[in-house]
Each structure stands twice: as structure tokens, then as C-alpha cells.
Amino acid sequence: MQQSKIETKRKNEAEYGAYSPLSDLIQGCILENRMAQKHLYMRFYSQLFGTALRYTRNREEAQEVLNNAFLKIFGSIKTFQTAGSFGAWINKIVIYTSIDYLRKYAKFKDTAPLEYAANITLPNHTIEQMSADEIYELLSALSPTTRAVFSMYAIDGFKHKEIAKILNFSPNTSKWYFAKAKKELQQLIIEQEKN
Amino acid sequence: MPNNKDKSLDTIRKKLEEHEFDFQEQMWEKMEALLDTQDSPIGLVWGKTASFIYALLPALVILTFVSLLPPVDNIPIESSDNGEVIPTRRDHAIKSNQQTFLAVEEKSPLTQGKEIEKEEHSTAAIKEKKLRAESKDAIQVVNNTNPSTSIETESSNSHNPDDNSIISGRTVKALSVLGSQSFLLVSENRYSLPMSPVVSYPGEKKWTKHIGVTGGLALSKDNNPDKLLKRAGFLGLNYKASISSRWSINAGVLYGHTTMNRRIYSYYADTIVTPKRISAFSLEYDVRHIYFLEGTIALQYQIPQTKSGIVVGLSPAYIFNYDIDGHHNTKNSYFPEDKPENIRTIFANNDYGLNKTYLGITIGYSYQFSPSLSFHVNINQGFSDLSNDYFLRKNEKHRNTIVRFGGTYWFF
Numbered sequence: 001m002q003q004s005k006i007e008t009k010r011k012n013e014a015e016y017g018a019y020s021p022l023s024d025l026i027q028g029c030i031l032e033n034r035m036a037q038k039h040l041y042m043r044f045y046s047q048l049f050g051t052a053l054r055y056t057r058n059r060e061e062a063q064e065v066l067n068n069a070f071l072k073i074f075g076s077i078k079t080f081q082t083a084g085s086f087g088a089w090i091n092k093i094v095i096y097t098s099i100d101y102l103r104k105y106a107k108f109k110d111t112a113p114l115e116y117a118a119n120i121t122l123p124n125h126t127i128e129q130m131s132a133d134e135i136y137e138l139l140s141a142l143s144p145t146t147r148a149v150f151s152m153y154a155i156d157g158f159k160h161k162e163i164a165k166i167l168n169f170s171p172n173t174s175k176w177y178f179a180k181a182k183k184e185l186q187q188l189i190i191e192q193e194k195n
Numbered sequence: 196m197p198n199n200k201d202k203s204l205d206t207i208r209k210k211l212e213e214h215e216f217d218f219q220e221q222m223w224e225k226m227e228a229l230l231d232t233q234d235s236p237i238g239l240v241w242g243k244t245a246s247f248i249y250a251l252l253p254a255l256v257i258l259t260f261v262s263l264l265p266p267v268d269n270i271p272i273e274s275s276d277n278g279e280v281i282p283t284r285r286d287h288a289i290k291s292n293q294q295t296f297l298a299v300e301e302k303s304p305l306t307q308g309k310e311i312e313k314e315e316h317s318t319a320a321i322k323e324k325k326l327r328a329e330s331k332d333a334i335q336v337v338n339n340t341n342p343s344t345s346i347e348t349e350s351s352n353s354h355n356p357d358d359n360s361i362i363s364g365r366t367v368k369a370l371s372v373l374g375s376q377s378f379l380l381v382s383e384n385r386y387s388l389p390m391s392p393v394v395s396y397p398g399e400k401k402w403t404k405h406i407g408v409t410g411g412l413a414l415s416k417d418n419n420p421d422k423l424l425k426r427a428g429f430l431g432l433n434y435k436a437s438i439s440s441r442w443s444i445n446a447g448v449l450y451g452h453t454t455m456n457r458r459i460y461s462y463y464a465d466t467i468v469t470p471k472r473i474s475a476f477s478l479e480y481d482v483r484h485i486y487f488l489e490g491t492i493a494l495q496y497q498i499p500q501t502k503s504g505i506v507v508g509l510s511p512a513y514i515f516n517y518d519i520d521g522h523h524n525t526k527n528s529y530f531p532e533d534k535p536e537n538i539r540t541i542f543a544n545n546d547y548g549l550n551k552t553y554l555g556i557t558i559g560y561s562y563q564f565s566p567s568l569s570f571h572v573n574i575n576q577g578f579s580d581l582s583n584d585y586f587l588r589k590n591e592k593h594r595n596t597i598v599r600f601g602g603t604y605w606f607f
Contacts, residue, residue: 041223046218063222074230127206131210136211154208
């Protein structure tokens with residue numbers, strides 16, 4: 001019994017390795033091959049962990065979101081259309097999972113902003129000197145909804161209309177949250193500069 | 196494609212995208228454990244069993260309530276064309292009761308064919324009254340609300356137990372009404388539903404059924420991130436069928452409601468004086484309504500020589516969150532020399548929150564103050580998440596703990 005398990009493992013490793021083409025790994029995941037699942041997980045770990053970290057408050061939450069997202073990915077990989085980009089597809093799943101996770105404690109409210117500053121710019125020279133970890137730290141200081149809107153618009157390329165639809169508020173509210181995010185980030189960067 | 200016209204945002208995006216996170220083997224171990232749980236046949240079997248019990252429970256509750264209704268043969272007594280009474284199955288039940296009653300009556304000298312009026316004044320009548328008082332089988336007389344089916348007998352010399360006629364002997368029969376259907380009240384008969392409370396004490400009746408209304412306070416704690424202890428009032432129906440002098444089956448449904456009023460969660464008031472004067476006021480509030488519906492099917496053991504009972508059973512529960520967010524915004528925007536222009540918007544946004552369904556185990560204690568009033572403390576601990584969303588069910592583990600303090604008034 002034990003011997004056959006070892007043999008299966010060896011066979012799997014030979015079939016699906018770190019350098020296997022993506023299409024092979026996808027096919028392996030469709031067949032629920034554990035080794036293929038592991039290599040797919042490893043291949044996209046860095047990209048997707050970063051995405052999850054942008055939406056969540058800390059690494060622990062990001063890890064939880066990432067694993068939940070992978071459960072969805074493995075469960076629905078059969079439905080993936082090969083014509084599209086696999087990276088974009090799984091990235092979207094992570095974003096949606098993160099938003100579902102945020103819904104537990106954040107309320108995406110349709111505020112009716114009276115005024116918001118549309119032309120706030122962040123000090124680029126300071127940002128250029130910052131490390132990615134420092135930027136993640138800055139983002140984690142934002143409120144959940146503000147962080148989600150900022151990440152979706154500025155980094156993941158969603159339109160305000162799309163964000164509004166996903167988060168169930170008006171496009172104006174999305175714009176307001178984005179302006180709020182920039183304002184808060186500006187203040188945080190200024191504070192960091194002072195320190 | 197990113198939407199950035201701002202160079203700084205481009206920088207942020209590039210830095211974040213270029214950053215590499217080291218893969219951690221322990222992350223995959225966690226992931227593998229999750230996948231194993233998902234594939235576990237034990238989990239699947241348990242999930243299916245729990246779902247089956249959950250589906251069966253409402254049916255059981257309905258069935259037990261339905262069993263309380265009088266049998267179909269409890270039709271009102273009718274007379275045939277020639278004036279004879281047509282016996283029904285219920286009549287036979289009555290007849291057997293009559294026989295018990297007549298056995299008591301036979302001991303009385305009044306059953307020897309004397310006139311009623313005379314009996315009332317005789318010493319024998321007094322003896323008979325005593326006998327009646329002593330007899331546990333004395334048939335109650337209750338108000339007859341359906342005169343058409345009411346039969347109150349006068350005195351009769353006929354005491355033949357084989358006589359099918361309802362109008363025989365010194366029998367007093369009473370009628371009551373449940374809904375639109377009349378039925379006879381016969382003591383010590385399994386069809387009986389006496390209007391007085393008959394909650395069983397140890398050693399008394401068997402196979403008695405009771406219905407009560409229950410209400411009280413519930414304290415609920417779940418694994419939501421807010422970790423709040425919620426207080427809720429609840430109302431419900433309880434049904435109890437005593438299967439022996441000690442054991443009874445309890446079934447019930449509860450409905451509870453609570454609100455979490457977060458009141459003002461955002462407040463903004465400001466006046467900006469530019470060439471144009473703008474004063475603004477914004478108020479946002481949030482009220483969360485939480486409803487829960489809980490069913491219980493449990494076994495109760497009445498502790499001998501006490502009024503205390505212990506209850507153990509299964510409780511499925513459905514918890515529904517509903518948020519109402521109100522926004523109240525006003526804006527006055529005017530040039531000092533102009534008439535103020537008032538823009539006012541008030542609206543409410545309804546938001547359906549996370550709904551949870553789970554199966555719980557109930558452990559409780561009940562104390563019977565009187566035949567009609569009992570107090571109970573129950574703990575319902577959710578142990579199997581049955582929420583619709585498979586993904587959430589696997590990862591959120593909706594297992595509320597509900598502690599209920601309540602009283603039940605048993606009106607049957």
C-alpha cells in the first residue's frame with residue numbers, strides 16, 4: 001500500500017514539475033492531481049498573495065483569502081476558457097474572494113459625498129524611494145472600503161462603473177472613495193517624511 | 196489596464212507588481228489540509244446526514260402538531276330518519292367511558308330507577324355525590340358551544356351497557372370546539388383534550404400531549420468578526436408528548452428578533468466660505484436587524500420526585516441579517532446676496548447581510564412551577580454548518596451559541 005503511494009508520488013512528480021507548461025498543470029488540476037495543484041499554487045503564489053494582501057489588513061488574512069481563492073480556483077478550473085488569460089482569471093477570483101472576505105467586517109456604503117477633491121497627487125519622489133513592503137503597510141492603514149476601491153481602480157484596472165457594480169454603490173461613491181484614499185495616502189506619506 | 200494618469204500611482208503599481216513573495220511550504224500544507232477536508236468522504240456523509248435530519252425536522256414538527264387534531268371519525272352525532280342515533284367510532288370511545296362511569300353509578304342506590312327529582316333530596320343522592328367526587332373518572336362538564344350537537348341527558352332508567360344510544364344512563368357528556376369541529380371530551384380517553392392544563396407529573400399520565408406558548412430572552416454569540424453578544428427576544432410554540440411517566444418528546448419552533456443600533460456612524464457638518472457660501476450637513480446611521488428561526492426536537496427526562504427535567508435534542512437554526520442604512524444629507528449653497536438654495540437628500544439603503552443555517556445540539560433544564568407554567572434554560576450549540584454557500588460553509592463555520600431563558604405556558 002505504502003509502496004504504491006510512493007510510486008504514485010514519483011509518477012506525479014515526473015508528470016508535473018516546476019517547469020511543466022501551464023496548460024499541463026491546468027489539465028492536471030482538472031484531473032484533481034495533487035502534484036499539479038501544488039505546482040500551480042507555487043507558480044502563482046507570489047502574484048496572488050500580493051493581490052490578496054492589497055485588499056486585506058495583514059498577512060494572516062491574506063493567506064486565508066488566498067487559500068479560499070485557490071479552493072474556488074481548483075473547484076471551477078474546468079470552466080476556465082483557454083482563450084483567455086489564466087493569470088487574469090485567477091487574479092479576478094482572488095479579488096472577488098477578497099471582497100467577499102471584506103464584506104464580513106466592512107460595509108460598502110453608498111454614501112452621497114458632498115465634496116471631494118479630485119486632483120490630489122501623491123509625492124512621486126517619496127514613493128519611488130519606498131519599498132513594496134512600505135507601500136503595503138501604507139495601504140493596510142486605509143479603511144477596508146477605501147483600500148478596496150483604491151486597489152481595484154489604481155492597480156487592478158477596474159473602472160469606477162465596474163467597482164460600483166461589484167461593491168453595490170454608485171460610481172460617484174467609488175470616485176469619492178478613491179479621492180479619499182489618495183488624500184489619506186498623501187497624509188500618511190507626509191507623516192512618514194516628517195519622521 | 197490600470198486607469199492611472201497620476202505618475203505616482205503608476206509607481207505604486209509597478210513596485211507592488213514587481214515585488215516577489217517567497218513561497219512558504221507551510222502555506223501549501225494548509226491548502227492541502229483544506230483540500231483534504233473538502234474531499235473527505237466522512238465530511239460528505241456527515242453533511243448529507245445533517246442535511247437529511249434538517250429536512251426531516253420541520254416535517255416531524257408538522258406531523259406532531261397534526262397528530263393533535265381529532266380523528267376524521269369525530270363527526271358530530273347525527274340522527275337517522277327514524278330518529279335513531281347513528282353510532283360512530285367516537286361513540287364507542289364514549290361508550291367505554293360510560294361503562295367506567297356506570298360501574299361507579301351501580302354502587303349508588305340511585306341507579307335503581309328512581310326519579311331524579313326525588314334523588315336530589317334523598318340521602319342516597321348525597322352518597323352518590325360523594326362517590327362522584329371521589330371518582331377520578333368524573334366526566335367534566337364544559338360549556339357547549341355548539342347547541343346543535345349538544346346532548347345533555349335527562350335521567351333515564353336504562354343503564355344497559357350494550358345500548359348503543361348516546362342518550363342513556365345518567366351520563367353527562369360535554370362538547371368542546373376545536374376550530375369549527377366539535378368533539379366530545381372524555382376523560383381518560385386518548386382523544387381527550389381537556390381545557391384545563393394537564394402537564395404530566397412523574398408517575399401520572401402516559402401518552403398525553405401538550406401545547407404551550409413560549410417566550411423569553413436569548414443571548415447569541417457567533418463567530419462574526421464583531422464577536423458581539425447579541426440579545427434577542429423570542430416567541431414560539433412548544434409541543435410535548437409524554438411517552439411514559441418519565442420521558443417525553445418535545446418539539447418546538449422559535450422566532451426571535453433583535454436590532455443592533457449603531458446609530459450615527461458618520462457625521463459631517465461644515466461651512467465653507469468662498470465667494471459662494473456652502474454649508475453642509477451629513478448624517479448616516481445604521482440599524483442591523485437580526486432574525487432567527489429555530490426548531491427543536493428533543494427528548495425530555497423528568498427527574499423522579501422533582502419538578503425538574505433535562506432536555507437533549509437537535510436544533511436547526513436560521514439566522515438572517517438585514518441592514519438598513521439611512522443617509523440624511525443637506526446642503527445649503529448660496530452666494531451671500533442670494534436666497535439660500537437648500538438641497539436635501541434623505542434615503543435609506545437596505546442591505547441583506549450574511550445568512551446562516553446550521554444544525555445545533557440543544558441541552559436544557561426545565562422546571563415545572565405548576566401544571567401550566569414551566570421555566571427553562573437551553574443552550575443551543577451549532578455544530579454543523581448548513582449554509583447554502585458551500586464555500587462559506589467550509590471556511591466560516593457558522594456555529595452560533597445561543598443561550599435561551601424562557602417560560603412556557605401550557606394551555607393544553
